[in-house]
Amino acid sequence: MAGSGPTILIQGAGVAGLVTAVTLAERGARVTLHESGPRIGSGASWFAGGMLAPWCEAEAAPEEVTRDSLNSLAWWASHVPDVIRNGSLVVAPPRDQVELNRFGRRTSHFETLGSEAIAELEPDLAGRFDRALFFAEEGHVDPRIALGRLKERLLILGGHIRLDTSVVDGQFDWVVDCTGIQARESEPDLRGVRGEMILVRCPDVVLHRPVRMLHPRIPIYIVPREHGVFMVGATMVESDDGREITVRAMSELLNALYTLHPAFAEAEIIEANAGIRPSYPDNVPRVHRDGHRLSVNGMYRHGFLLSPARAAEVADIIFTQAA
Amino acid sequence: MRAYGIDLSSPLMLGTALYDSPAILADSVRRGRPGAVTVSLRRESAGLQAGQAFWELVRGFDVPVLPNTAGCHTVREAVTTAQMAREVFETDWIKLEVIGQGDLLQPDVFALVEAARILNEEGFKVFPYMTEDLVVAERLLRAGCEVLMPWGAPIGSGRGLNNLFGLRALRAHFPEVPMVIDAGIGRPSHAVTAFELGFDAILINTAVAKAGDPAAMAEAFRLACDVGQLAKTADPMDERDMAVPSTPTLGKASFAS
Numbered sequence: 272m273a274g275s276g277p278t279i280l281i282q283g284a285g286v287a288g289l290v291t292a293v294t295l296a297e298r299g300a301r302v303t304l305h306e307s308g309p310r311i312g313s314g315a316s317w318f319a320g321g322m323l324a325p326w327c328e329a330e331a332a333p334e335e336v337t338r339d340s341l342n343s344l345a346w347w348a349s350h351v352p353d354v355i356r357n358g359s360l361v362v363a364p365p366r367d368q369v370e371l372n373r374f375g376r377r378t379s380h381f382e383t384l385g386s387e388a389i390a391e392l393e394p395d396l397a398g399r400f401d402r403a404l405f406f407a408e409e410g411h412v413d414p415r416i417a418l419g420r421l422k423e424r425l426l427i428l429g430g431h432i433r434l435d436t437s438v439v440d441g442q443f444d445w446v447v448d449c450t451g452i453q454a455r456e457s458e459p460d461l462r463g464v465r466g467e468m469i470l471v472r473c474p475d476v477v478l479h480r481p482v483r484m485l486h487p488r489i490p491i492y493i494v495p496r497e498h499g500v501f502m503v504g505a506t507m508v509e510s511d512d513g514r515e516i517t518v519r520a521m522s523e524l525l526n527a528l529y530t531l532h533p534a535f536a537e538a539e540i541i542e543a544n545a546g547i548r549p550s551y552p553d554n555v556p557r558v559h560r561d562g563h564r565l566s567v568n569g570m571y572r573h574g575f576l577l578s579p580a581r582a583a584e585v586a587d588i589i590f591t592q593a594a
Numbered sequence: 595m596r597a598y599g600i601d602l603s604s605p606l607m608l609g610t611a612l613y614d615s616p617a618i619l620a621d622s623v624r625r626g627r628p629g630a631v632t633v634s635l636r637r638e639s640a641g642l643q644a645g646q647a648f649w650e651l652v653r654g655f656d657v658p659v660l661p662n663t664a665g666c667h668t669v670r671e672a673v674t675t676a677q678m679a680r681e682v683f684e685t686d687w688i689k690l691e692v693i694g695q696g697d698l699l700q701p702d703v704f705a706l707v708e709a710a711r712i713l714n715e716e717g718f719k720v721f722p723y724m725t726e727d728l729v730v731a732e733r734l735l736r737a738g739c740e741v742l743m744p745w746g747a748p749i750g751s752g753r754g755l756n757n758l759f760g761l762r763a764l765r766a767h768f769p770e771v772p773m774v775i776d777a778g779i780g781r782p783s784h785a786v787t788a789f790e791l792g793f794d795a796i797l798i799n800t801a802v803a804k805a806g807d808p809a810a811m812a813e814a815f816r817l818a819c820d821v822g823q824l825a826k827t828a829d830p831m832d833e834r835d836m837a838v839p840s841t842p843t844l845g846k847a848s849f850a851s
Binding site: 553 | 614648
């Protein structure tokens with residue numbers, strides 16, 4: 272490997288691990304990435320929405336989440352050409368209009384649209400909603416494509432990736448643990464929040480941006496992917512049970528989809544999955560340091576949004592130390 | 595309030611669902627100082643280990659835990675969930691909820707009475723979530739319940755006390771039974787009214803969890819409980835149809851309007 276920067280082992284090739292690996296490699300570190308699963312993104316990242324939505328997240332997340340994610344969209348756009356910057360749209364079924372008011376009170380950087388403006392942005396939603404909130408400055412990306420791009424980038428930068436391995440062999444200046452919920456044994460504060468999602472294929476409906484469908488209990492979002500595919504997520508259950516998606520979850524997700532547009536009734540369900548989000552008590556991701564061991568964990572719902580900021584923190588620690 | 599021989603330190607019961615994070619829930623418990631916290635098992639019922647981390651956190655509040663059967667629609671589901679709750683939380687308290695109607699989350703009072711009978715026989719101390727119906731109250735007491743939990747309004751609706759007449763009648767018919775207003779309370783003013791009507795406690799969740807500042811709202815509810823209870827002991831005046839001057843009218847020119 273070229274360069275003479277510090278040698279770093281990163282454990283876990285989910286979004287936190289890959290973003291950290293690329294960030295460190297770009298600053299001259301010699302990076303080795305170990306993943307215990309059979310592919311990159313073997314954990315929660317694979318099932319993420321990939322919404323780069325700092326303003327929408329402010330509805331339920333503390334202010335620091337928004338603050339630390341303001342540069343996130345720029346980071347992703349500069350690393351992944353597939354990032355789409357079309358903003359995001361928030362709607363509510365007629366009976367849950369108060370939820371839209373509440374969402375508006377808790378967030379900023381949006382404009383309120385009437386039915387005509389909604390139809391202009393998303394012709395397929397014409398006549399379906401009288402009111403929506405439009406967050407123009409947000410974006411989204413397909414997590415699976417994004418992780419693949421980071422992998423390519425890391426290899427170009429001279430990094431090494433080993434799958435199916437959790438042993439630490441060899442000497443490294445630093446070890447960074449990005450293993451998510453698998454680190455629970457060593458991190459008593461970490462808990463799992465189960466999330467369930469589905470992918471459907473529906474050539475009859477075209478959306479250009481993620482749509483959040485407000486609901487008093489769980490916020491459901493529908494994110495357009497390539498080739499007529501839509502991702503619908505995600506439940507939030509205080510549990511680290513990794514069993515398959517439940518009937519309850521699937522009906523809630525499908526109901527939201529159908530409420531958004533009845534044409535989804537004919538959509539083909541191509542995937543249904545459940546993942547466990549690693550979460551700290553305040554649901555905010557953190558970097559911890561213990562000597563030359565660092566950890567980036569507790570990504571909760573914010574893996575894609577906050578990994579760039581947390582990776583920068585890791586890089587600052589390592590390179591301040593090395594200087 | 596005293597229920598099943600145990601005095602609660604506060605008449606505020608606080609639900610633990612819907613908070614944006616466990617840290618915010620913990621702050622709300624700290625500032626609301628509830629006499630009990632309720633926790634749901636149903637959604638995490640895949641296995642006894644599954645919700646461990648969250649339940650551990652709830653146990654850590656050092657506040658009596660009232661597990662509930664939220665989300666159950668049949669007698670069997672409710673009974674099984676109660677049995678599981680006894681194992682997880684090592685308590686025989688159970689807030690019994692059997693939902694009969696999806697839109698209003700209205701209790702199925704028939705299944706409720708049946709489930710209450712079974713659970714009381716099994717030694718549970720049952721807190722039944724009910725409508726304000728007198729006959730249902732009578733049946734629940736006959737089934738062995740020593741506490742009643744009438745709704746104020748549908749769960750999560752925040753509409754306050756929908757049927758003041760019905761709640762007054764219920765209170766008047768069973769003056770000795772501890773009663774908790776469960777569901778529908780949206781604002782501290784609703785809570786004050788509940789105590790003024792003579793109810794012994796309130797159970798809230800959404801009103802705190804979905805407030806902009808949940809911890810502050812928890813404290814507001816704690817103060818509202820104090821206000822309502824104090825007002826009740828002070829024997830509030832009755833309403834009248836006509837004005838009554840607060841200054842003496844004697845000596846004025848005329849009594850005529």
